[in-house]
Amino acid sequence: MASDTLSVGWIGLGNAGYPMAACLGKKGYRLVVRDADPERGVKFVEEYPKSRAATMAADCFTDCDVVVTMLPNGRVVREVVLGENGIAKHMRAGSVVIDTSSSSPFDTRELGAELEKLSIDLVDSPITQEQLHAIDTGGATLMVGSDSPKALEKVLPLLKDMSSHVFPMGSLGAGHTMKTLNNYVSVGSIIALCDALVTGQKLGLDPQTMIDVMNVGTGVNFSTKYSMSNLKSYDSGYQLELLVKDVRIAKDVMEKSGFQSELPGLALKYLEDSLKLVEKGACHSECLTSWEQRAGVEIQKTDRDKKANGTGSG
Secondary structure, eight states, X not given: OHHHXXXXXXXXXXXXXXXXXXXXXXXXXXXXXXXXXXXXXXXXHHHSTTSEEOOSOTTTTXXXXXXXXXXXXXXXXXXXXXXTTOSGGGSOTTOEEEEOSOOOHHHHHHHHHHHHTTTOEEEEOOEXXXXXXXXXXXXXXXXXXXXXXXXXXXXXXXXXXXXXXXEEEESTTHHHHXXXXXXXXXXXXXXXXXXXXXXXHHTTOOHHHHHHHHTTSTTOOHIIIIITTSTTOOOSXXXXXXXXXXXXXXXXXXXXXXXXXXXXXXXXXXXXXXXXXXXXXXXXXXXHHHHHHHHTOOOOOOOHHHHHTTOSOO
16 A cells, blocks of 8 residues: 555645545555644644654655645745745655645646756646535545656555545646636636526525526536535635636636637636625635625525425525
8 A cells, every 4th residue: 555655745734635634644644744834733643643743844854755735826835845945955856746736737837847857756636526525535536747657656546545536637737727627617607606696686586496496407516516505604615715816827728728718807807806805715605795796686595494394485
């Protein structure tokens, strides 16, 4: 098993990083973990005693064969790996960095070229999921890019221990390309759903019933099934500011591919307008706030219990 042969470092124990690292902890990996909040590392080691918490020193991952990063964006990944206190200069030749963050594929290729000079391979392996909180139970989907067949062979067992669905997509950056296009499709459904909800309410439809209909119709999507299935719960765990970042990456990827479409720019405008109306760290589904403002309506959340008992609106 890879848990017996690989020494693994992990940087980033946030909403996604902690449960992903925990998938390896449950399978007996001896992880060296680090987070900007040291208490997250302490908590992880308490839960998985085979692991140990790293300090912020650059040489904490010297003995690791593989270091996984799960960080907010590519800029942070680059700083952690190659910055003033970066870990790369202390890593062994032949080691591998796996970036599971949501980053620009172009930035990933640049980072890979610089790491290659240090004889370190970079693999991009961002995540998505088919249902809410799938990452908590090892059900994430990984999209993998690598220029090194040897590095890919080395890390695939590790990735499969992290996730149920692992898709090698091609050369370095291909994983991040797939991630941004996947998120772009998801954004389209979010915007269409917000349009439909405010329009429906203006015309007398119950928004919660609309979602119930879509979930057994052709309008079904991740938002209707999970993140916005219970209107205004705003608890998906995925922040609006991260969604905006992902749309910016998608827009850049499309433009650099030479394909012309007006939709990415329009989606970005709508979501950036939404970002101005919510508090920092707000759930991405709270973008609905700006649709309510533009439509001049407030989406009414139906009490499902009352509705089921015949005492609510129907």
